[in-house]
Amino acid sequence: MNHSNNRYIFFLSLLCLLFMTGTVFYSAKAEKYGRYIEYSDERSMSELVSELSQMDSALAKLRYATTPRSFQTISAKLWQSAENAKSCMAALSLPSNALEKTQRFVAQTGDFAYYLLFASSGGDEISRENLDAIGSLYDASEKVTAEVSAVKHQMDIGQIDRGGITQAVNTDGALMLSDGLSGVEQEFPEYATLIYDGPFSEHLAYAKPKLIENLPEVTIEEAMKSASSFAGVPVTSISLLYEGGDKIKSYCFSASNGATIEVSKQGGIIFDYRLDRTVTEPTLSPEQASAAAEQFLASRGFKNMKKSYYTVYDGMMTINYAYTQNDIIVYGDLIKVSVALDNGDILGMEARGYLMSHRSRTLPQPKLSADEGLKIISGNLTVQSVNLALIPTSGQNEVLCHEYVCEDKNGMHVIVYVNALSGQEENIYILIEDENGTLTI
Secondary structure (H helix, E strand, O other): OHHHHHHHHHHHHHHHHHHHHHHHHHHHHHHHHHHHHHHHHHHHHHHHHHHHHHHHHHHHHHOOOOOHHHHHHHHHHHHHHHHHHHHHHHHOOOOOOOOHHHHHHHHHHHHHHHHHHHHHHOOOOOOHHHHHHHHHHHHHHHHHHHHHHHHHHHHHOOOEEOOOOOOOEOOOOOEEHHHHHHHHHHOOOOOOOOOOOOOOOHHHHHOOOOOOOOOOEOOHHHHHHHHHHHHOOOHHHEEEEEEEOOOOOEEEEEEOOOEEEEEEOEOOOEEEEEEOOOOOOOOOOHHHHHHHHHHHHHHOOOOOEEEEEEEEEOOEEEEEEEEEEOOEEEEEEEEEEEEEOOOOOEEEEEOHHHHHHOOOOOOOOOOOOHHHHHHHOOOOOEEEEEEEEEEEOOOOOEEEEEEEEEEOOOOOEEEEEEEOOOOOEEEEEEEEEEOOEEEEO
8 A cells, every 4th residue: 555655656746846847948948038039129129220320311311412323322221221120120029010100101211212213313303392202201210210219228228128029017017118119109200291103102092993983883783784794694693792892892793603703883894703613634725725815805895905924823824914005015904814724714804903004095105216225135135026015113103115025045034124215224024934834023
């Protein structure tokens, strides 16, 4: 009996020892991780203050720069500091929306700097409006830097727990970092509305779908008829899934054959179509699939569409088509069509970009001929074809360009876009081509 008790006591003692060892191990591990977060936040905050100060300095100097070279150098520095500041904020152990306003301000300032750099390098004069915007950004940047610096000082003197990310106050009574930085967001300064050719320009928030903005609104019954005609199924097989949309208000329908069809409320135009089914062994060539896609687009009222590039995945070929006007390729008016390679069924069509961009355009006459543009092309490239193309910018403006499809000595294809009005090299794309299609980088 005593022997059994001894074994029982030994077993309990062993369990206690294991539990205590595990507790000590994981406590040490948690403490080590906490110190890592603490030091990481401290380093990121120090670097953030430094980069924000660099932004202040660059914005101050931009107000007084008079030569293109000086303006370009300072704009490049401002863009670099903004990119670094974005990385510093991303490294902080904070909830995702804790610095939402600050992150947007830094991203917008950096993108504006990139726009200024590009514009000045192309010979454009900096407008009075842009100079005023620079002054407004500088005033806001000074205030933001001062607020963030004050939070960093609180960390340094122990008023903010450098490793805390969720609670408002830790056990020692110190504020958490997220709570300290909330003051920066609450007191965020106003600054000029930035309207420029870039992805953070304020005008993009108010962009409207150009194809349908002046068209009358259709009823749900009219939209349902359009959906059934487009999908090739009886109207009785169509039912409403939901009404929604952001910039394009729409009805979304489902069909008994597994199709979903999205119809714009204005104009009743189908801009998204999906047919859900399993694709079996491919039998069609890319040329046959392209022919099926082009017939589909033409039958649905999308005329003058030119194939650009395609990808193949899971027995389905997705082809990008761009609108053409007077033999000029309009890349903003884009439609994607997905074709089943087993029998040529259309499994998808996405025309959101087409609705946002397509309209009647008055296009300028090129000031630079295609032959003159050839002088700009690198001697390491052999030009294979030339087209006129209207390409979208990051701010959703458009630039008329000569499109030079080239090949390098290794057989890689490169597309160079030269502005047909100014002669500036607007963009360069490298085509990554394999058996699954083409990817542009």
